[in-house]
Amino acid sequence: MSFPDIDAFEERAAIAEFDGGCTRKAAENLAAQAQGFRDAEAYWQWLADYVVNRRPP
Numbered sequence: 552m553s554f555p556d557i558d559a560f561e562e563r564a565a566i567a568e569f570d571g572g573c574t575r576k577a578a579e580n581l582a583a584q585a586q587g588f589r590d591a592e593a594y595w596q597w598l599a600d601y602v603v604n605r606r607p608p
Contacts, residue, residue, distance in 0.1 A: 561582075
């Protein structure tokens with residue numbers, strides 16, 4: 552898996568939420584899935600692990 556693109560995640564989630572009518576949770580799940588993650592929880596966990604370990608999980 553490549554390094555997550557936080558800007559792309561936020562932009563895609565915002566578009567899905569405001570233009571697509573999704574809930575914030577659904578929009579974040581879609582944005583995470585677009586980057587190859589199972590859902591937003593897995594996306595945020597990957598980033599948290601990266602911050603703690605200072606290397607990709």
